[in-house]
Amino acid sequence: MKQIDIVKQLQMIRGTISKIIKKNTECCSCTTRPRSGRPKKITPIVERYIKRLSAVNSRASATHICKEIVEQNLSNISVRTVQRRLNDAGLFGRHPARKPLISEENRKKRLDFAKKHLH
Known part of the structure; x- marks a missing residue:
């Protein structure tokens, strides 16, 4: 042909x-053909698992996620590797803002104050 x-x-x-x-x-x-450079340590399956763990529990640290992956024998990776994968996914590590606990009595007082000082 x-x-x-x-x-x-x-x-x-x-x-x-x-x-x-x-x-x-x-x-x-x-x-x-084979390419130069070191191959990735984690598979795409483990990478998706890291993203899922972070999405399910947004308070989970990279250390916690790393320990969970090593315990399940998915891969023997470092905390820094988990941090890099989360950064690539746009899931940056941040501490959630702490909010004070407002009691029911204080909530009523605040509402009364707001209604009283309404323009």
Whole structure:
């Protein structure tokens, strides 16, 4: 089969088809070659689990999430790795604001004060 026939059949650019054919004849396969750089320590499944744990319990620290993952033997990762994954997901570690407990009596007094000083 000619390249032009393949281009018409697959509706792709001729240059793409010629590169694939050239790669196939040189290497005998079209598989991706190994890349440089260190592979990730966690899998996408563990990454989703980290996000889910943080979403379910927003007060959970990265240390707590890390301990839970190690206890379940999902992966042996550091706290910093969990922090990086949370940052990438947009879930930054923040302390929730503390609110004072308002008693029922104090709530009534505040409401009376507000109604009394209404303009």
